[in-house]
Amino acid sequence: MFIKQVLLDRAPAGGYPFDLPAVRALRERGGLKLPSPVTLLAGDNGTGKSTLVEAIAVAAGFNPEGGSTAFNFATRPSESVLGEHLVLSRVPGRRPRTGYFLRAESFYNVATEIERIGEIVAGYGGVSPHERSHGESFLDLAIHRFGPAGLYLLDEPEAALSVQGCLALLLRIAELVQLGSQFVIATHSPVLLACPQATIYEIGKAGDIAEIGYDQADAVVLTRAFLADPGRFLQRLFEE
Ligand SMILES: Nc1ncnc2c1ncn2[C@@H]1O[C@H](COP(=O)(O)OP(=O)(O)OP(=O)(O)O)[C@@H](O)[C@H]1O
């Protein structure tokens, strides 16, 4: 564990991203505690998960477009200024030995940068991410580049992954947690939400941030209801 709490300093009250309900909630609830080695951020599209993960990454010293702390390229800056207003409460005496900020949205640019700076052979299983499928390159990254005692901020890592791929990632996360790593992950995946030893926060439509159990997560409840009887589920949906 490296970061035990995320706090908002005296940031402006108005304008994006400070007017986002989730950011207001962050201020009102006095920050977000990260009591477990894995923190999962769930919630519907547009509730603010990426904004939060990216801001934590920026506050932790990562490039806003993703990569390790050694990356500082920019293709099209789109990050919010929230990261400059987050204060990370760190565990005394504990510094991550390595780390990664993975944004599904801009992994292509990270792959280009990996080729440019020649990080390939050392850290990605010997193959450029551009010569692997989307999911293969993600798993290469988690298996070969992620290491013990690391801080990992992942935004929808499931975007590239099959269900088997998600399970492989979950295993790797559990292994890295045993080796002293910490993860903060925004996800819609009912598989990744089952990460052992995780704290799940779900951001509601109104921006409210609640700690919930696995069985309460919307993604889990809805997927269960759908899979129990897809035909009936769709019929009801079409009727509505
Ligand atoms: N540059 C911007 N200016 C204004 N609003 C923005 C900007 N970028 C994002 N937003 C808004 O902020 C809100 C939160 O976006 P965010 O990307 O954090 O959501 P999310 O929870 O990650 O959603 P998803 O599950 O779809 O990835 C959205 O309503 C979005 O429209």
Ligand SMILES: [Mg+2]
């Ligand atoms: Mg997002």
